[in-house]
Amino acid sequence: MDCRVPVKLLLVGAGIRGEVWARVCSDAPGVDLVGIVDRDLSKAEAVRSIHHIKNALIGEDLEHALRVTQPDAVIVATPPNTHYNLVSIALSAGNHVLCEKPLSDQMSEVIDLVLQARNDGLELLVGMNFRYLSTSQRIKQYVETQELGNLSHAQFSYVRHRDGGRDDLNDYPLEMLYPMLFEQSIHHFDLLRYCYGAEVHSLVADSWKPTWSTYKNDCCVSVLFRFEDNVHVNYFGTWTGSWNKMEFRWRSEFSRGVLIQQSQFDDLIRIDFQPEMGLSGSRFKEEDEAETSHAERMPACVPFVDDSRMLLDELVRAIQKEQIPTTTAADHLRSLCLVPASIESLEKKSWVNLQEYYEKLGVSQAVGDSHCYGK
Numbered sequence: 178m179d180c181r182v183p184v185k186l187l188l189v190g191a192g193i194r195g196e197v198w199a200r201v202c203s204d205a206p207g208v209d210l211v212g213i214v215d216r217d218l219s220k221a222e223a224v225r226s227i228h229h230i231k232n233a234l235i236g237e238d239l240e241h242a243l244r245v246t247q248p249d250a251v252i253v254a255t256p257p258n259t260h261y262n263l264v265s266i267a268l269s270a271g272n273h274v275l276c277e278k279p280l281s282d283q284m285s286e287v288i289d290l291v292l293q294a295r296n297d298g299l300e301l302l303v304g305m306n307f308r309y310l311s312t313s314q315r316i317k318q319y320v321e322t323q324e325l326g327n328l329s330h331a332q333f334s335y336v337r338h339r340d341g342g343r344d345d346l347n348d349y350p351l352e353m354l355y356p357m358l359f360e361q362s363i364h365h366f367d368l369l370r371y372c373y374g375a376e377v378h379s380l381v382a383d384s385w386k387p388t389w390s391t392y393k394n395d396c397c398v399s400v401l402f403r404f405e406d407n408v409h410v411n412y413f414g415t416w417t418g419s420w421n422k423m424e425f426r427w428r429s430e431f432s433r434g435v436l437i438q439q440s441q442f443d444d445l446i447r448i449d450f451q452p453e454m455g456l457s458g459s460r461f462k463e464e465d466e467a468e469t470s471h472a473e474r475m476p477a478c479v480p481f482v483d484d485s486r487m488l489l490d491e492l493v494r495a496i497q498k499e500q501i502p503t504t505t506a507a508d509h510l511r512s513l514c515l516v517p518a519s520i521e522s523l524e525k526k527s528w529v530n531l532q533e534y535y536e537k538l539g540v541s542q543a544v545g546d547s548h549c550y551g552k
């Protein structure tokens with residue numbers, strides 16, 4: 178039985194993501210969802226009704242809802258261009274915050290929020306929930322234990338035809354600059370840092386827009402990363418394909434074997450490298466001639482929901498001083514910087530050194546010594 182005093186949470190944004198947060202909050206022990214704010218009241222009411230959160234206040238205005246409900250923390254699940262304003266209001270009222278990604282597309286605003294939260298002694302976490310997928314946790318574990326030897330290089334490929342015209346998708350990315358980078362690749366860049374436990378040394382990037390894309394701006398991204406420990410990663414991500422089947426493949430090459438994640442939320446296989454096989458048999462081996470692959474057994478995980486539950490738990494434990502959080506805004510700044518650094522690289526058509534880029538943006542103070550992997 179959970180004997181802690183319940184943490185009072187207020188949710189802002191009752192769209193696609195807000196609905197998931199309402200579900201997760203209403204199920205969570207030790208959490209009381211005291212209100213749902215959306216500038217469209219009908220959406221807030223619909224979410225309250227779906228999840229039977231009868232006592233939650235419904236409102237359009239965050240400041241009013243904060244005064245009435247007096248929450249401990251606010252979850253912000255609105256479009257990115259509203260985050261800075263809403264998070265500032267919540268922090269100024271003395272609330273801890275968990276905000277969806279990207280915290281802002283302006284690095285100066287992210288820095289400002291990080292410093293504001295730190296100065297006020299408040300927790301500010303960001304929705305990097307994919308860190309908590311079973312696949313991500315397992316890859317991270319292999320890197321940490323070095324069970325397959327040292328990580329050397331990787332390919333990360335996310336190919337999805339995401340038609341922005343669908344009714345069940347948010348529509349603000351249709352007009353965004355670099356929607357793939359800010360909305361989707363940010364998760365992938367964060368996973369690379371988090372699972373590999375390493376920071377990016379430098380990167381070179383390109384982006385473009387296919388003629389049949391439903392997005393106004395670039396939605397194909399290619400980035401070559403060099404990490405500080407000399408790991409090299411080749412990344413490709415797109416929301417415009419010409420096959421509606423989604424393809425996700427993340428292959429990590431270690432000195433003694435390979436991990437391949439073959440779908441977005443599961444299907445991780447391990448192959449133990451047998452170097453001597455390279456000297457015999459076919460020079461271009463098919464699967465049945467090469468080392469056998471083994472499926473990794475992992476706890477079942479409902480995507481977006483179970484990973485968000487674990488992130489919520491991190492927030493609650495941080496508020497209750499039971500855990501030092503790692504999915505913080507200061508840490509997010511390191512992942513998020515990889516986005517404008519990629520834009521700088523493609524505009525200048527050159528490699529970008531991340532340490533120099535941090536100094537140029539003045540992020541060093543905000544980042545501090547926070548690392549997602551606790552070094």
Ligand SMILES: NC(=O)c1ccc[n+]([C@@H]2O[C@H](COP(=O)([O-])OP(=O)(O)OC[C@H]3O[C@@H](n4cnc5c(N)ncnc54)[C@H](O)[C@@H]3O)[C@@H](O)[C@H]2O)c1
Nearest residue numbers: 190191192193194195215216217254255259277278304347
């Ligand atoms: N971490 C994840 O897995 C994940 C998944 C999807 C979306 N997201 C993020 O969640 C956020 C929201 O995305 P979405 O898909 O739910 O968008 P959405 O358009 O479906 O919902 C946004 C909601 O915010 C409301 N809103 C907008 N401005 C507001 C304001 N100033 N005050 C109050 N309400 C306001 C809108 O009326 C709408 O109901 C984005 O930052 C997105 O990147 C994260």
